[in-house]
Amino acid sequence: MTPVEAGMLGQVALLAAAVAAALLVPARWRSRVGGILCTLLAAAGVVTGVIALSGGQGSLTIPAALPMDPLVLSPDRLGGLVMVVVSAVGVLASLFGIGSARVASASRTAWASMAVFLFGMQLVPAATDVVSFLLLWEIMTLGSTALLLAHHATRGTVASALVWYSAMSQLSFFFVLAGFAVLAGATGDTGFAALATLDPASWQAGLAFVLLLLGFGGKAELVPLHVWVPRVLPEAPGHVAAAMSGAMVNIGVYGALLVCVRLLPNGPAWWGVLIMVLGGVSALYGILQASVASNLKVLLAYSTTENMGLVFLGLGASVLLRRDHATGAADAALLAALLLMVSHAAFKATLFLGAGAVARSTREMNLDRLGGLGGRMPWTAGAFGAAALGAAALPVTSGFVAEWMLLQALVHGSRVGGEVVSVTASVAMPLAVAVIALTAGLALLTFVKAYGIAFLARPRSEKAKQAREVPLIMRIPLVIGAILVIGLGLLPGPLAEALASAVGPAFTPDVRTIGLAGVDARGIDVVLDPATVVAIAALVLVPVLAAILVSARRHPTRVSPLPWAGGGSRLRPRMQYTATSYAEPLVRVFDDVLRPTRDVEVTHVGESRYLVERVHVEQSVSDVIETRFYRPVLGLAQRFGILARRAQNGSIHRYLSYSFVALLVVLIVVSL
Amino acid sequence: MIPAIAVALLQLVLFVLLSPLLIGVIRQVRARLEGRAGAGVWQPWRDVRKLVAKDPVRAADSSWMLAAGPVTLLVSSLLLCVLLPLVGTLPLPLVPSDLFVIVSIMLIGVVALALVGLDAGTAFGGMGSSRHMTVAALVEPTLLLAVYALSIPAGTSTLSLIVETRLQNPAVIISPVSLLAMVALAIAIMAETSRLPIDNPSTHLELTMLHEAMVLEASGRDLAWLELGSWLKLAALLGLLGNLILPWGVLTEFTVAGVLVGLAAVTAKILLLGALLSVGEVFLAKVRLFRVPELLAGSFALALLAVTASYLVA
Numbered sequence: 001m002t003p004v005e006a007g008m009l010g011q012v013a014l015l016a017a018a019v020a021a022a023l024l025v026p027a028r029w030r031s032r033v034g035g036i037l038c039t040l041l042a043a044a045g046v047v048t049g050v051i052a053l054s055g056g057q058g059s060l061t062i063p064a065a066l067p068m069d070p071l072v073l074s075p076d077r078l079g080g081l082v083m084v085v086v087s088a089v090g091v092l093a094s095l096f097g098i099g100s101a102r103v104a105s106a107s108r109t110a111w112a113s114m115a116v117f118l119f120g121m122q123l124v125p126a127a128t129d130v131v132s133f134l135l136l137w138e139i140m141t142l143g144s145t146a147l148l149l150a151h152h153a154t155r156g157t158v159a160s161a162l163v164w165y166s167a168m169s170q171l172s173f174f175f176v177l178a179g180f181a182v183l184a185g186a187t188g189d190t191g192f193a194a195l196a197t198l199d200p201a202s203w204q205a206g207l208a209f210v211l212l213l214l215g216f217g218g219k220a221e222l223v224p225l226h227v228w229v230p231r232v233l234p235e236a237p238g239h240v241a242a243a244m245s246g247a248m249v250n251i252g253v254y255g256a257l258l259v260c261v262r263l264l265p266n267g268p269a270w271w272g273v274l275i276m277v278l279g280g281v282s283a284l285y286g287i288l289q290a291s292v293a294s295n296l297k298v299l300l301a302y303s304t305t306e307n308m309g310l311v312f313l314g315l316g317a318s319v320l321l322r323r324d325h326a327t328g329a330a331d332a333a334l335l336a337a338l339l340l341m342v343s344h345a346a347f348k349a350t351l352f353l354g355a356g357a358v359a360r361s362t363r364e365m366n367l368d369r370l371g372g373l374g375g376r377m378p379w380t381a382g383a384f385g386a387a388a389l390g391a392a393a394l395p396v397t398s399g400f401v402a403e404w405m406l407l408q409a410l411v412h413g414s415r416v417g418g419e420v421v422s423v424t425a426s427v428a429m430p431l432a433v434a435v436i437a438l439t440a441g442l443a444l445l446t447f448v449k450a451y452g453i454a455f456l457a458r459p460r461s462e463k464a465k466q467a468r469e470v471p472l473i474m475r476i477p478l479v480i481g482a483i484l485v486i487g488l489g490l491l492p493g494p495l496a497e498a499l500a501s502a503v504g505p506a507f508t509p510d511v512r513t514i515g516l517a518g519v520d521a522r523g524i525d526v527v528l529d530p531a532t533v534v535a536i537a538a539l540v541l542v543p544v545l546a547a548i549l550v551s552a553r554r555h556p557t558r559v560s561p562l563p564w565a566g567g568g569s570r571l572r573p574r575m576q577y578t579a580t581s582y583a584e585p586l587v588r589v590f591d592d593v594l595r596p597t598r599d600v601e602v603t604h605v606g607e608s609r610y611l612v613e614r615v616h617v618e619q620s621v622s623d624v625i626e627t628r629f630y631r632p633v634l635g636l637a638q639r640f641g642i643l644a645r646r647a648q649n650g651s652i653h654r655y656l657s658y659s660f661v662a663l664l665v666v667l668i669v670v671s672l
Numbered sequence: 673m674i675p676a677i678a679v680a681l682l683q684l685v686l687f688v689l690l691s692p693l694l695i696g697v698i699r700q701v702r703a704r705l706e707g708r709a710g711a712g713v714w715q716p717w718r719d720v721r722k723l724v725a726k727d728p729v730r731a732a733d734s735s736w737m738l739a740a741g742p743v744t745l746l747v748s749s750l751l752l753c754v755l756l757p758l759v760g761t762l763p764l765p766l767v768p769s770d771l772f773v774i775v776s777i778m779l780i781g782v783v784a785l786a787l788v789g790l791d792a793g794t795a796f797g798g799m800g801s802s803r804h805m806t807v808a809a810l811v812e813p814t815l816l817l818a819v820y821a822l823s824i825p826a827g828t829s830t831l832s833l834i835v836e837t838r839l840q841n842p843a844v845i846i847s848p849v850s851l852l853a854m855v856a857l858a859i860a861i862m863a864e865t866s867r868l869p870i871d872n873p874s875t876h877l878e879l880t881m882l883h884e885a886m887v888l889e890a891s892g893r894d895l896a897w898l899e900l901g902s903w904l905k906l907a908a909l910l911g912l913l914g915n916l917i918l919p920w921g922v923l924t925e926f927t928v929a930g931v932l933v934g935l936a937a938v939t940a941k942i943l944l945l946g947a948l949l950s951v952g953e954v955f956l957a958k959v960r961l962f963r964v965p966e967l968l969a970g971s972f973a974l975a976l977l978a979v980t981a982s983y984l985v986a
Contacts, residue, residue, distance in 0.1 A: 291809075371793075374735040394783065395776050407772050411820055411829055418827060420983055430979040433820050434813045434972070441812030445805040448783055452790035452801065458733050515766040525828070528773065529766040533751075536767065540684070540750045544743060544897075551724050551893050557739075561732040563889060577790070577798020585806040589965045 004058030007048030008073055011122060014041040018115035023108050034111035035098030038118060042094055045087025045122035052080025052126075053502060062132070069190065071132035078261065079125035081502040082254040085342055086125070088484075089247035089349045090118045092477040096353050097239040099473035100360055103154065105237045110150035117143030117243065124251050130180045130190040137176065137251070141169045144248065147240055148232065161231040168218060168228040175215030176255065182208040183263070192263060200264045200271075209271055212259050213278070220252025220308040221245075221301075223282040227626045230289070233301035234365065238356010241297060245304045246349030253311055253341050257503075260319055261334075265506050269424055272320025276428060279312030280435045285593075285625075287439050291446040292587050292594060292621050294579040296355050296365050299450055300348065303391060306439060307344040311337045313432060314406050320428060321413045324421040328523025329413035331500075331509035335521070336406035338499040339492075343398030346488060347390035350481030354384035357474055358454065361467040367450065367579035372459035376467045381455045383478035388447040390485040393440055396530040398488035398495075404528055405496075405521065407436060412524040442586075449582045458573040490531050492519040580619060587621070596621045675926035676762035679934075680754045686935055687753040691900070691907035692716035694946045699874075701950040716903065720896050728892030734791050741788035742890065742897035748781035749904035758911040759934040760923030761832035769831040771819040778864065781901060782808050788898070789886030796878050800885025803961060807863050807870060807882065810968045814860045817975035821853035822916070824982045831912070839919040852978035854917060859971035861913060865906040867949065869967065872958040880958060907942055910949070914941030 001009075018037035025033045052058075052075040059074030075083055097105070097114065104110065120140030127133035145166055152158045183195045186204035198205050218225035233241045256275070260267065286305030293299040314337030321330035357380040358373065359365055374381040390397035414421060414429040459465040469475070488495055493513030500509040514520040518529025587596050599618040605611040696713035703710030730738050755769050755777070763769070782804070789801030823829040825844045826837040838844050863870045866883035875881055878888070887898050915922055921937025923930045959967055 372733060372735075374737070375733075392783070393776070394780055395773070400776060404772050404776070407816070408829070411823055414983075415824070415827070426983045427980070430817060430820060430976060434817055434976065437813040437816035438809070441809030444779060444783060444812075445809045448786050448790075448801070448805050452787050456735055456737055456787060456791040457793035457798075518766060526770070527766065527768065528770070532766045533773070533777075536754060537747055537751055540754065541743075541747050544746060544750070547724075548743065548893065555725065555727045555892060557892075558727050558729045559732055560729050563729050563731045563891075573793065575795050576793050577795060577802060582798065582802045582805075585803055585961065586809070588962060589806070589810070 002056060002058035003051045004048055004056045004075065005060055006058075007044055007051060008058070008060045008123070008126065010044045011041060011048065011119060014044055015115055015119040019112045022111035022115065027106070030108070030111060031098055031101045031106045034114070035094050035101070038094035038097070038111070038115050039091055041115060042087045042090030042118055042122070045083055045090060045118070049075070049080045049083030049085075049087055049122075053077055053084060053498065054080075056080075059128070060126075064131075068131065069129065071135070072128045073123060073126040073132060074128050075126040076262075077502045077504065078257060079254075081338070081499065082125040082250055082257075083122055085250055085345045086121050086247040087118075089345050090122065090243060092349050092353065092481055093239040093243040093246070094118070095477040096242070096356065096474050099471050100237065100239055100356055104151045105240070107150050109146060113143045113146035113150070114240070114243075115143075117147055119143070121243075121247055121251060125254050128192050130184060130192075130195070134173075134177060134180070138173065140248065140251065141173065144244060145169070148236055151235060151237070155235065158235050161228070161235045164228040165232045168225060172215045172218030172225065175211050175218065177215075179208045179211030179215060182211065192258070196263050198264065200267045205264055205267070206271075209259060209264060209267065210274070213256065213275065216252045216255030216259070217278060217312070218252070219255065220249050220312070221282075221286075221305045222252075222278055222308055222312060223285045223305065224625050224629060226282070226286070226305045227623060227630055229301045229305060230293075230298045230623065233352075234295055234297040238353055238359060241300075241356070242349040242352035245301065245352055246345050249304060249308055250341055250345060253308065253337075256312065256315055257337075260315055261503055261506055266322060267319055269320055269323045269422075272316045272318075272323060273424065273428065275312050275316030275319060276432060277316075279309045279314075279316055280432060281309070282306070283309030283313060283439045284435055285309075287442040287446060288590055288593060289621070289623065291442045291449070292583045292596075294367050294583075296358065296367055296370075296450060296454065297352075299367075299446065300351050300355060303443070303446065304344075304348060306443065307340065307348065307391075310403070310406065310436065310439065311340045311344070313436070314340060314409070317406075317410060317413060317428070317432060320425060321409075321421070324425050326413050326416050326421050326425070328416075328510075328521075328525075329409045331507060331523050332405060332409035332521050333413065334503060334507060335496060335499055335509050335511065336402055336409055338502065339398070339402035339405055339496065342495070342499070343390060343402045343485070343488060346481060346484040347387040347397070347399055350383055350387035350478060350485060351391060353474075353478050353481060354380050354387065357470045357478065358467075360470055360474075362463045364461065364463050367453045369461040370454040370459070370464045371457050371461075371573065371576065372455075372464060373467055374455040377455075377469045379469060379475045380478060383482040384455065385451055386482035386485050388451045390489070392444045392447040394444075396489045396534055397485050398492075399485070401489055401492040401495075401519070401528065401530065403436065403440060405519075407433060408521065408524060408526045410436070412526070445583075445586065449579055453577075453579045453582060457576050460573050460576065460578065490534070491517040492528065492530065493517045495519075496521070587619075593624065594621050595624055673765050676764050679760040679762050679923065679926070679931065680764060682931065682935065683756075683759045684750060684753050686759065686939070687904055687907050687911070688750075688900075690939060690942065691903040692720060694907050694910070694942055695903050697943055698946045698950040701947050702954060705951065705954045716899075720900060723891075723896035723899070724893050726892040728890075728894045730894075731792060731889065734793065734889075737787050737791040738890070739894060741784040741791070742894045742901065744784035745781040745788075745901035746897040746904070748777050748784070749901040749908065751777050752908040753904060756908055756912050757832040757835050757915060757922065758908065758938050759931070760926070761835050762923070762926060763830075763832055771823070771829045771831055772816070774831070775815055775819070778905065779808070781905060782864070785883075785886055785898065785902075788890065792889030794889060796881070796885045796888050799879075800882055800888075803882050804866075804886060807964060807968070810965055811860050811863045814856050814968060814972045814975050815864070817972065817979055818853045818857040818860060821849055821975060821978035821982060822857075824849065824979070835915050835919050835922060836924060838916065839922065839924065842919075845917065845919075849978050849982045852974050852981065854913075856971045856975035856978060857916075858913060859967065859974075861909045863964075863968065865902070865909060867906075868953045868956045869959045870964055875958070910942050910945045911938055914938065914945050
């Protein structure tokens with residue numbers, strides 16, 4: 001038995017143990033035992049993935065009773081990479097769950113379905129044929145649905161969120177199934193190796209590509225299939241949201257990579273353009289909605305749409321540029337997509353866990369009522385801050401390295417050796433740069449808002465004032481997550497080499513480690529060594545710190561309860577800016593896209609209408625795609641349903657006559 | 673390697689000395705044009721000395737951000753002075769003056785300042801911070817597209833190579849691509865450094881403030897670092913603009929005479945640009961906040977035109 005086989009068998013065994021423990025262990029110990037077993041299950045995934053990524057082989061064959069080929073699980077390097085990323089998030093989420101799971105999220109259903117969810121997610125990248133892929137995909141979806149369902153009893157909004165989630169997951173599943181069916185029909189086999197023999201230029205390949213892209217895009221929360229995200233993730237507890245938004249979306253990315261790297265590499269140029277458009281629109285729309293959101297979890301949920309949009313933008317650029325023979329830039333764009341996926345998993349998991357910690361301490365997710373948590377929850381604040389830096393793509397985080405690589409690939413993509421590669425590329429690349437730049441700018445604002453409003457300034461409510469730091473078991477995954485965000489940003493060289501090996505042997509991006517673990521992308525001749533930049537910053541900081549120390553000795557800091565405060569009183573924290581007011585200029589600028597509804601109610605003092613007693617302002621931003629696209633479709637479906645109700649009125653006589661007519665029709669057809 | 677480090681160090685020292693003087697010149701020119709006597713070109717230096725020699729006062733429930741933010745802004749601006757090709761274009765080992773890296777280092781300072789504004793926990797701080805970040809977000813596309821346009825003739829986004837290309841082939845400077853990109857870049861820099869017409873650096877009315885509203889609560893050395901950091905940023909970006917428009921005098925190979933010429937050239941360019949900026953500001957009024965996006969959209973259009981023109985013309 002090879003290590004990969006042992007790892008996969010270990011995951012199966014740990015799944016059985018975790019489900020058994022969740023069902024049998026009494027409530028008092030359930031979270032601890034269930035959480036530890038889920039952590040071990042995810043850790044087994046990490047180990048298996050690392051071995052597969054470094055070239056380990058091994059396959060698990062599940063004989064099927066049905067008349068079809070046995071299911072074979074055997075992760076290749078790319079599958080190993082995705083398995084590592086997904087399972088690492090699973091480890092963090094499970095650890096956090098040990099401490100944070102309470103009442104509904106510590107129920108039998110919750111822990112059992114958590115294990116099933118993690119298991120399905122970890123093994124989807126190991127599938128080598130369509131049937132096992134779809135089977136594990138559905139196990140993952142089912143696990144996550146049941147996990148959310150556990151909260152059904154405590155909150156009324158869960159039900160409607162779940163309906164959206166189930167409908168959208170099944171829509172994705174349908175697209176994926178249809179896409180694979182087209183491929184299987186064209187090649188006559190269901191194994192991935194056989195599917196890869198199809199010519200990408202054929203019409204079957206094109207049709208399958210569009211269907212698969214829609215299906216995987218739905219899982220990766222891309223516009224317009226993202227509508228479930230802002231409903232479902234705020235209902236999920238922190239660790240579940242982290243697992244869904246940090247890990248599950250990567251399965252969507254894996255699907256797209258499977259199509260563009262393994263099954264149908266070197267697709268036509270329009271594939272690249274289509275992926276880029278889908279990614280670009282998602283990135284812009286996601287970050288715009290995130291920047292105006294006041295609920296912390298909604299903000300993070302929309303930001304996932306943005307990040308996944310950027311991943312697809314990179315992937316699309318690589319398909320397009322490969323077609324134009326700008327191989328160096330194409331490789332760099334593919335690498336950037338992988339870097340974005342890895343860094344997003346690290347920072348988004350940490351951000352959601354941080355939000356979970358805030359929710360546990362304050363029972364409040366509305367940023368407008370938070371504030372001043374930095375001093376009250378220093379560990380959470382530090383971890384959230386580091387992850388927010390990553391999400392805003394600032395140095396020295398993994399998010400920065402990824403976005404830098406993407407920008408460099410795009411800038412170098414439109415020309416090779418001074419010659420323009422194609423008209424499409426020379427239009428697409430500048431537009432993509434502009435989209436990324438606007439996205440990056442809005443992401444900065446979004447995460448300054450998220451961190452600054454929640455953790456800085458003064459508490460805006462009594463709940464925020466009473467906040468306490470979370471227990472040690474929840475702080476550990478937060479700190480590990482923050483270390484990953486910064487660490488991967490400081491060591492881009494080894495990371496990029498590992499990622500480059502994952503897309504082989506189809507593509508071989510030429511990257512090396514340079515300097516202090518910096519990255520050297522030789523295909524486009526650019527280098528980045530964040531550790532050296534940090535070293536220079538440290539050198540520059542020395543004289544500044546010396547000056548501060550000298551000054552601090554002579555002039556100590558005075559703390560005043562009443563500093564200048566803009567000339568006014570500091571007594572009322574409600575006079576501070578809130579998340580809503582912070583995003584107000586942006587709402588005005590993007591009025592046409594966001595279409596906010598505003599309601600201002602002014603109550604005047606009885607004697608004079610020049611004096612105001614109270615002002616009540618209400619503003620809400622709805623999802624334009626939901627109101628303009630899904631609602632009309634749903635309305636149509638409902639009207640059809642009402643019509644159908646006339647035929648199905650519950651009368652037994654009517655049903656008997658239907659049966660009779662059906663029988664007659666069958667008899668007539670048979671006799672013909 | 674040693675000469676490159678020496679030049680970087682010289683740049684750092686020169687800019688720390690020069691940036692308050694630049695602000696002094698800008699204010700003095702403006703005062704004279706408006707018929708005032710002015711406080712003299714050395715006043716910013718005296719301000720910094722005064723601020724460092726005061727006890728900083730911090731609000732009771734503010735966090736460590738109020739102390740760390742100003743230092744972060746200062747260090748990010750100092751890094752700009754080290755990495756940008758101001759005196760010379762000698763490449764530092766492992767850290768080429770990559771424009772994307774430089775923009776993101778500058779953004780660290782932008783974020784630090786915005787967080788300082790929020791941490792004060794007052795309405796004005798939050799207001800300044802919110803507007804500052806909105807402008808920063810909208811400037812970003814212009815900035816990066818201008819970088820893209822500049823990188824096309826040189827085939828790289830490394831600034832020292834871009835400046836060297838312009839030095840060897842001055843026709844690039846007056847090409848339409850370059851001119852459009854320079855105008856876009858200049859508007860972006862005005863927005864990033866809180867100058868007119870986006871922000872009024874000498875306003876005393878809190879409601880019209882962007883930059884000043886965020887530093888209202890800072891005092892003592894905190895305020896000194898914030899001011900010095902912002903001045904250094906302005907000086908470094910003007911130096912960059914100067915070297916892109918007039919690359920002559922920049923040191924490309926290390927000689928002692930060359931270093932002296934480089935120092936003198938960059939000083940002259942910055943002070944000249946500062947004086948021009950000041951003259952321009954006399955004739956400009958601050959744009960309404962909600963008209964700023966229109967201005968930035970205009971500059972974005974110029975940058976996009978610059979990039980697309982590069983495929984038609986060159």
